[in-house]
Amino acid sequence: MSTASLSPRREPPSLRSHRGFRTLFLAGVGSKLGANLGAVAFPLVAILALDASEGQASAVAVSTTVAALLLGLPAGPWTDGHSKRAIMIASDVGRAAALVSVPLAWWFEVLTLPHLFAAAFLAGTGRLFFDVAQQSALPSLVGRDGLTSANSAIVSLDAVLHVGGRGLGGFLVQALTAPVALLVEAAGYLWSALLLTKLPADRAANRGKALPFGAALREGGRFVFSHPVLRPLVLAGGLNNLASQTIVVMLPFVVLRDLGLSAAWFGAFLAVGGVGTFLGASLARRLTDRLGQGRLLWATGAFAAPFALAVPTMASPLGFGLATVAWVVVCASFGVDNVVKVSLRQRLTPDRLLGRMNSVFRFVLFGTIPLGAALGGFVGATWSARSALWTGAAIMAVQWLIVFFSRARRSDEFESTEA
Template sequence: MSTRPRPGVLRDPDFRRLFAATAFGQLGDRVVFLALPLIAITALRADEFQVGLLTTMTTAGSLLVGLPAGAWVDRMRKRSVLVSTDLARALVLLTLPLAWWADLLSIWWLYTVALVHGVLTVFFDVAHVSFLPHLVGRDQLMEGNSKLSAIRSVTSISGPGLAGPLVGWVGAPVTVLVSSVGMALSGVLATGIRTRERKPEPSRQPRLGRDIGEGLKFVLRHAGLRAITLGDATFNLFLVMYQAMLLVFLEREIGLGSFGIGVVLSGMGCGALVGALVAARVSRWVGQGPVIWLAPLVTCPPTALMASARPGWSVCVAVVGIAGLSLGGVVRVVAQSSFQQALAPDRLLGRVSATARFVSWGVIPLGGLSGGALGSAFGAAATLWIGAVGMTLSAVPTFFSPLRTLRTAPKEEAAALAR
């Protein structure tokens, strides 16, 4: 792994290639985020529970393969995983417009595509997080994560802004073509990255259970990593409840069309972009540990404004609240991702990332089901209230942990944990 000092990550040609690949891949991902539920809501006329079940299928991959994905990725070169999963996701998404044109598209086809795409995304995300320390060195993780978060945020603005009018013009199923092309371009660009991490040496007696156990042990032994994982799990559970009913609320209770929904989601992207631009500075000013619990405590309560919104100007005020949620979310994720990457040794990067993801993302399918069930029983607005309260409470585990005052990840502790 390269550790030489560099003047800035964007001056590295390989980081620029990863940056460009991330831009196209995330554009595709943001279009999918809007298009899949709109296919269910507008094209297939799905009810609230079916929309919640779609969210579950989209995120069930973390629960199904979350732990073994880390062990498998640690046995492979990460760049190869990035390329292969991007191209596979592009092909899977391509089946949606083809099924639509053949008049074969059904809610079950949509569920299947969402599930397969989600499983592939688990492998992609684990490899992406694990590859960055090899590419930029551990001393530039905060900058690298901030730059990648910035481009994700730009696509969070442009993706829904592009997808909304496209859905209105050609329909949600055909709009998925943009996602397929974006992910294919991401895979092609990643093939140009010349930096090759050393191929992991195969274990004399490779055992999946033992490899998974190493990642679990590393995360559970560190109080800060345990708190981050538990806080993330709480946040994601209630965030997905909130998101599962947000599009239903906007389309059926506020009366927004696909263009208006795209504008609302672009507002969330604006908040994420601001968060990416200030994340490194805020972490240095407040401290890497405190910012992890302060961000949700400050930025989650205003999301309740959406539940009280009515057609008209109050929607604009509510968008400010969810933009703040995105801002705080990016600041928190940049800080905790950099903390996690700095602590994990090279040989465990994939497993540590996968373990944290398994626990914190494994609850997301439950969040989708709960959101759909609560929406059916009490309505979309009540579910948004519940989501706002739960996301705010996600600050509790990290507040009552050493992260409350910890400014940076101690290198000597990382070395001790790796033994």
């Protein structure tokens, strides 16, 4: 059993009384609030401060997420070979520095699009490494028996900040101008870094026996794709993300053009999805206790399937309202999945492979998002935007079968791996 840990405590009586988790959670508030502010502020800096075109503003937005594809897999071995606390602190400080450079350049009238691309990419890279390190730190911080409660709190926080943080980002851009709004985001990262210094020091789980980088990368991939539980989870999750992005990318055309509704209604549709995710994450622990982990892995997808198929049926304002309710249920299933499946994969992965496992999942789950956008665009251009919605909904309605027909259904029989 590995001796590496951020905290020696196991099975905390309550996460509220667990000092290490409270510190990590509060640091996440600053870090993830900053990430959601940036998702709004970066494209607006391009548009409002640099008079960027639609394509250029879109490229800035892509720059904040492309790190998952370019560096997602290498992030795993790097995380396994270094202190998780140190990686999270460095990620926060690095992002803050990149963001501060933007308003400074703007004030001195030397801000350019390449500068903004670079800052956005560095911010996205910092988020990648922070998230991989945070997920890899949790098992040793709260103990494997505390993972479901810990992930429920973190996923709930993500859902709240996804809605509230982006709304706050729009307000700050209006009140402070887009470049100055990035300073608020930088302050969030520095707050997070300061809190993380209070975590107990940790060391790499595989220090002294690390493999060469390429071999370590291959070992992580083999572990995930040969594991009878992790393999169906990563495949189903990738399909689910592809399907949801296929829907979201074409949804504005249906809502704005076909139904004649305003952009505010489209924004409300996406916002209530965040509420659904929060509700699902909040219920995950109770559903696990009632249904069992193995059954819940596929049951949430099966339950959400007919609701996913209801989304493309919106053909009137009333139909839009019913589709919005259906979308809340679909996103609630995402919230349950995020808690249960992340907790399970953390429990089943040895300490020395946690970073690589998390990076493989992140590479697949985030890598399918641009593929879903491309699929939605192709179907929308070839047939219609509504056809793209049906395509995404159909994929979403059947992806749970991958888990249902796998050994993941009996995941309760697999013992946690702690060595």
